[in-house]
Amino acid sequence: MTTVGVETVEPSGNDGRERWSRKIEFLLACIGFAVGYGNFWRFPYMCFKNGGGAFLIPYLLCLILAGVPVFLMEMSIGQVMQTNAVKAWKHLCPLFGGIGYANMVISFMVSIYYNVILAWSCYYFFNSFKANLPWVGCDHPWNDDCFVYNKSNPNATGVSSSREFYVHNVLKITDGIDNPGEMNWEMFGCLLLAWVLVYFCIWKGIRTTGKVVYVTATAPYIILIILFFRGVTLDGAKDGILYFVKPQFHRLTDFKVWVDAASQIMYSLAIGLGVLLGFSSYNDKKNPTLYRDAILISIINCSTSIFAGFVIFSVVGNMAASQGKSVTEVASQGPGLVFIAYPEALSKLPIPQFWSVIFFLMLITLGLDSQFGQVEVLCGVIIEKYPKKLRPYKELVVLAVCFVLFLLGIACVTQGGIYVFNLLDSFAAGVCLIFVVIFELLVVGWAFGGRTWVDEIYSLTGTRIHTWWIICWKYISLFLVVGVFLFSLIKYPEKGITYEKYRYPVWAEILGWFIAGLPMLCIPAYAVWKIIHTEGTLIERIKFLLKPEFSLTQMNPVKEKAVELTGFHVASRI
Secondary structure, eight states: OOOTTOSOOOOTTOTTOOOOSSHHHHHHHHHHHHSSHIIIIIHHHHHHHTTGGGGHHHHHHHIIIIIHHHHHHHHHHHHHHOSOHHHHHHHHOGGGTHHHHHHHHHHHHHHHHHHHHHHHHHHHHHHTTSSSOTTSSSOSTTOSSBOOOOTTOTTOOSBOHHHHIIIIIIIOOOSSTTOOOSBOHHHHHHHHHHHHHHHHHHTTTHHHHHHHHHHHTTHHHHHHHHHHHHHTTSTTHHHHHHHHHOOOGGGGGOHHHHHHHHHHHHHHHTTTSSHHHHHHTTSOTTOTTHHHHHHHHHHHHHHHHHHHHHHHHHHHHHHHHHHTOOHHHHOOOTHHIIIIIHHHHHTTSSSHHHHHHHHHHHHHHHHHHHHHHHHHHHHHHHHHHSHHHHGGGHHHHHHHHHHHHHHHHGGGGBTTHHHHHHHHHHHTTSHHHHHHHHHHHHIIIIIIIHHHHHHHHHHHHOOOOOHHHHHIIIIIHHHHHHHHHHHHHHHHHHHOSEETTEEOOHHHHHHHHHHHHHHHHHHHHHHHHHHHTSOSOHHHHHHHHTSOSSOTTTTOOOOEEEEEETTEEEEEEO
């Protein structure tokens, strides 16, 4: 067996590491990455479903008790350690170094299907320029059981033209995941375009990323504001907004509402993916605004979710009024809200092409910076593994990663691709993401020590982190995240995995749990591997591997020294 500690740890501030040109670029990159499709189509529906305005109480509490503490923790690790997620977790706690690999596996899997949403957005964007919007009317080749909703035709049967356009023209859906059908070549082309956009956003590293985010992180807010002022002037907008915010305080006694609030916070802030850690590592390690940055970005992210809810439900209220239905009947979540309900509502506005163009342009910018954030960090991990060999060929590394992810994403743009997409969306960043966050909190709060970590931050930045955050890392946040994880496992057998009314076969559910298990397996598998390759008794090995590999304050490289422990010689670090 070999001893632990043979890996050389590069000191912070190594000359080859990139840096953000300006502080604003870092802030915009983090905001752009965290603010994505989940803020726009998941939060409004979750709020509506879980008690309206009353949902904001558990949501904001979970933001304070779990969201911001974990967000601050990940950002501080990146800045202090000055390296990527894989190396950072290895050096912080060798026993749980698999956390970094788990971060990257999740980011890799999410990157496969997340760009498919960007491809759909591109397809709708191009079609928005047509004189006659293709999701309007029932005289198209793809229409089957179509009718136009209106108050004078309340008893008509069938589905909306916008739904038929999405199902039969965009997806060209088959009857199940075991029937992939043929390639949807229009979506194939849009997926290729989406990956070309991602590539040219990051091909030069953060030098290009830092410039692109000026557009991709700010454009959604400009368009959201425009849509808000247009939306609140529509007939029925008031009813939609009231459905969104009207408090139903009795729902606060439902434990599931609190679980949904906690899970929404974690998904919304995009923690556990290693991207925030990676972005922060490009900051100066002595950056004194770390604490302020984490709180500012978290607040902006969650405020965006709430503001997007007003925009969404003002339009949903107009849809309900035009159809003579209640808001409850037309409200939906996920792609159905963005690619069915919203296009239909926009088509009823004056100059619908204009509103459709700016709406889908917003979706493109929303998805673009979230996507290239994940790919940027994946490429950074690969390049920093072999910096001397790969750094001169950064553009080729980025191209190779994008090409591989594009090839894997093709399965999502076949005629049965929506079932693959939904499978990945359900398992690639679900319980496995929560599982990883649990171990992140265990490492910082307990293995390394919350107080010790706060002291390290203070010694480097001069910023004093309040004891409150230590309590959250060790107890409150950990308790909440564990609760969400257990509840997610317990409630799963009730429904299994479905797409609308389609229930996935058993083999697909097994595949889904295999996907979820891959990142979770990284942590115990890596721990076992490290224990096997360390000398001493089992207890001695575990105690040794729970210690960090160096003094973070001094950033001393690892040095090996033989120390006698109960008759065994094990490697220790000084």
